[in-house]
Amino acid sequence: MSERVEVAKARRIVVKAGSSSLTTPRGTIDANRIDALVDVLAARRADGTEIVFVSSGAIAAGLAPLGLSRRPPDLATQQAAASVGQGLLFARYTSSFARYGMTVGQVLLTADDMMRRSHHRNAQRTLGQLLAMGILPIVNENDTVATDEIRFGDNDRLAALVAHLIRADALVLLSDVDALYTGDPRQPGARRVDDVHGPDDLRDVKLGRSGRVGTGGMVTKVEAARIAGIPVVLTNAASAAHALAGDKVGTLFHPAEGRRMSTRNLWLAHATTGQGRVMLDPGAVEAVVRRRKSLLPAGVTGVDGDFAAGDPVDLCDTSGHVVARGLVNYDASEIPELMGRSTRWLARELGAEYEREIIHRDHLVILTDER
Numbered sequence: 001m002s003e004r005v006e007v008a009k010a011r012r013i014v015v016k017a018g019s020s021s022l023t024t025p026r027g028t029i030d031a032n033r034i035d036a037l038v039d040v041l042a043a044r045r046a047d048g049t050e051i052v053f054v055s056s057g058a059i060a061a062g063l064a065p066l067g068l069s070r071r072p073p074d075l076a077t078q079q080a081a082a083s084v085g086q087g088l089l090f091a092r093y094t095s096s097f098a099r100y101g102m103t104v105g106q107v108l109l110t111a112d113d114m115m116r117r118s119h120h121r122n123a124q125r126t127l128g129q130l131l132a133m134g135i136l137p138i139v140n141e142n143d144t145v146a147t148d149e150i151r152f153g154d155n156d157r158l159a160a161l162v163a164h165l166i167r168a169d170a171l172v173l174l175s176d177v178d179a180l181y182t183g184d185p186r187q188p189g190a191r192r193v194d195d196v197h198g199p200d201d202l203r204d205v206k207l208g209r210s211g212r213v214g215t216g217g218m219v220t221k222v223e224a225a226r227i228a229g230i231p232v233v234l235t236n237a238a239s240a241a242h243a244l245a246g247d248k249v250g251t252l253f254h255p256a257e258g259r260r261m262s263t264r265n266l267w268l269a270h271a272t273t274g275q276g277r278v279m280l281d282p283g284a285v286e287a288v289v290r291r292r293k294s295l296l297p298a299g300v301t302g303v304d305g306d307f308a309a310g311d312p313v314d315l316c317d318t319s320g321h322v323v324a325r326g327l328v329n330y331d332a333s334e335i336p337e338l339m340g341r342s343t344r345w346l347a348r349e350l351g352a353e354y355e356r357e358i359i360h361r362d363h364l365v366i367l368t369d370e371r
């Protein structure tokens with residue numbers, strides 16, 4: 001089945017719309033465009049497809065009500081705008097979907113909800129239950145509580161992780177451009193890219209920053225497509241119906257061949273931030289990156305940061321490049337005593353509980369292409 005057909009036949013789908021597709025340049029909700037998009041989603045829902053809708057636009061929709069003429073640079077004012085805008089946006093969706101007798105549920109997620117396994121499971125349960133009850137979940141980042149350090153900022157990667165969370169069959173990213181181009185389409189000479197099969201198709205593509213009110217630009221959309229592991233269509237909101245029907249619009253990102261990363265590893269690679277760093281000697285880099293072994297204390301040469309057992313940490317080679325990320329089995333303060341020691345020595349001198357790896361191979365993802 002071609003990937004376009006997969007999108008058309010998907011039983012579970014995530015649709016994400018960016019701020020610029022939902023709000024006006026004046027910083028208010030664009031009711032007409034929201035209604036038009038809701039018409040498309042309602043029609044697809046009517047054929048039995050389960051849809052999770054990821055909607056940006058809270059900050060943009062809060063600008064005019066707060067008397068702001070443009071997106072504020074500081075986080076506190078962005079959060080104030082999001083607090084006002086999210087309520088208005090959701091109220092608008094509630095009445096727009098009500099035209100079709102559909103009920104919507106608001107789900108606000110933080111990066112931490114994706115990062116912490118227990119939260120991750122909660123989000124999964126909530127979305128699953130909403131879908132089971134015939135409700136259409138509308139997801140956004142919980143901007144009012146997210147801090148700069150732990151923020152997605154864009155909703156593209158969030159949409160890809162949500163797609164994973166609910167095991168969606170396809171992801172549709174709706175923006176203010178009709179496709180990916182070889183360069184920013186606002187510049188002359190940019191050509192449309194119809195299909196992306198892998199990094200080779202992106203070699204000549206310049207991924208520019210965002211337009212007017214969005215944040216991620218194309219960088220986060222391409223990253224989202226890579227994370228999703230399912231067919232992803234990128235197009236503009238006006239082409240949403242065609243994209244969902246499997247018509248040849250926008251850019252189709254084909255999922256990479258081969259085994260898909262487990263949800264846990266995707267989550268580890270894309271939804272977590274290393275809480276510290278563990279430095280590896282060349283032998284350990286070889287073992288972890290190329291031979292996919294667990295990281296043992298013998299190959300560790302240094303540690304940096306203040307993490308606790310269970311936290312995600314970055315593993316660095318001798319030049320300081322991050323080569324992998326994993327869930328560590330020890331607190332940062334315990335590691336200096338273990339470094340360079342064999343597990344047998346540690347078990348004998350410190351007790352059997354010290355025989356465990358620093359990071360088990362099942363809790364490791366490789367973040368370098370040099371395998």
Ligand SMILES: Nc1ncnc2c1ncn2[C@@H]1O[C@H](COP(=O)(O)OP(=O)(O)O)[C@@H](O)[C@H]1O
Binds near residue numbers: 020211215
């Ligand atoms: N190579 C490219 N192809 C297409 N659009 C690009 C490219 N580089 C930069 N852009 C810009 O990215 C913008 C879309 O990103 P963004 O504003 O973050 O969208 P959204 O709010 O929909 O998430 C477009 O308006 C376009 O000007």
Ligand SMILES: N[C@@H](CCC(=O)OP(=O)(O)O)C(=O)O
Binds near residue numbers: 055060213
């Ligand atoms: N959560 C934010 C999303 C910010 C944003 O601009 O996202 P996007 O338009 O998808 O690039 C909001 O609702 O304003």
